[in-house]
Amino acid sequence: MELPQPVAAVLDRVVRAFEDLAQLRGIALGGSWARGAAREDSDLDVGLYYRDAKPFDVGEVRARAARLDPRPERSVTDFGEWGPWVDGGAWLVVDGRRVDLLYRSLDRLEETLAAARRGEHAWHFGQQPPFGFHGPTLLAELSIAVPLRDPEGELARLRAEVADYPPALRDALVQDFLWSTRFTLLHARRFARRGDVVNCAGCLTRAAATLVQVVYARNQRWFVTDKGALEAVGPDWIAPPGLAGELAAVLAAPGASASALGASVARVEALLDAAEEACRDLYAPPFRLPR
Numbered sequence: 001m002e003l004p005q006p007v008a009a010v011l012d013r014v015v016r017a018f019e020d021l022a023q024l025r026g027i028a029l030g031g032s033w034a035r036g037a038a039r040e041d042s043d044l045d046v047g048l049y050y051r052d053a054k055p056f057d058v059g060e061v062r063a064r065a066a067r068l069d070p071r072p073e074r075s076v077t078d079f080g081e082w083g084p085w086v087d088g089g090a091w092l093v094v095d096g097r098r099v100d101l102l103y104r105s106l107d108r109l110e111e112t113l114a115a116a117r118r119g120e121h122a123w124h125f126g127q128q129p130p131f132g133f134h135g136p137t138l139l140a141e142l143s144i145a146v147p148l149r150d151p152e153g154e155l156a157r158l159r160a161e162v163a164d165y166p167p168a169l170r171d172a173l174v175q176d177f178l179w180s181t182r183f184t185l186l187h188a189r190r191f192a193r194r195g196d197v198v199n200c201a202g203c204l205t206r207a208a209a210t211l212v213q214v215v216y217a218r219n220q221r222w223f224v225t226d227k228g229a230l231e232a233v234g235p236d237w238i239a240p241p242g243l244a245g246e247l248a249a250v251l252a253a254p255g256a257s258a259s260a261l262g263a264s265v266a267r268v269e270a271l272l273d274a275a276e277e278a279c280r281d282l283y284a285p286p287f288r289l290p291r
Helices: 005-018 031-035 058-068 106-117 137-144 154-161 167-193 197-218 243-252 258-278
Strands: 026-030 044-050 089-094 097-105 146-149
Touching: 005 026, 005 044, 005 058, 005 089, 005 097, 005 146, 026 031, 026 154, 031 044, 058 089, 058 097, 097 106, 106 137, 106 154, 106 167, 137 154, 146 154, 167 197, 167 258, 197 243, 197 258, 243 258
Parallel strands: 044 097
Antiparallel strands: 026 044, 026 146, 089 097
16 A cells, blocks of 8 residues: 555554554554545544453543644544444544544444344444445445554454455345335425425435445445445446436436426436346345335
8 A cells, every 4th residue: 555655654643643552453544545545635544443342441542632633623532422333533633634533343343244244234324424324334444444553463354354245235235225216216206296306306315325325235346435436336337327427417406396306206217227127136126116
């Protein structure tokens, strides 16, 4: 992994600040710098890994964070303050660069992987904008993480275990999100008939998000982030033709009248039809929806 010298210098400062933190089980670089998609001003995402039975001391994290970022507006949370899936962490500025510390439970990762292998997943819409947090994203983040300190080899072991996408998770995500998209578009069409712009546009946006989940699962690709998710869909992927362009066109101007909204719904329904065809070996609607 090659980082620009100023970025590498900040990362080195952060790692050295926390590497001897008691009960810390590992440190890893994540985010756009880990997956090679960073811009010059991208944040540095640094994971701090722990075990639930013996977590590190957040008070000590605050003290060390203050030495890195003396600004009074820095933010360091306790465990669980950011929600059920992103445990907590810190928003810092170190030598002029934004640094996000992310607390990561190794136990939660192991539990999420076991659930994925059983075809189980969770979606917490309130966790973060715009579309919430999907449980398997923890595994996606692990798959691209770059271990920087891993004294017991726990990160390396878990990264090796997520190298293969679980077929049961693929099947469950395709089934659940194709159905969710169809159900959402049923409501979108009803809102369109009434000329209800806000609710129809909301349904179209939600349908776009769930269609993206279908495409990633169908191709057994880990979904890491909403940012750039459509741009990452390559020509070798199984996906509805023109997916990114069609969704962008519809969401840029869904319409202000019943007829225009209806046309937008029809365009997204056509994408859904194509996705269902691409997943016909994996998908069976649980029951017939009304029209």
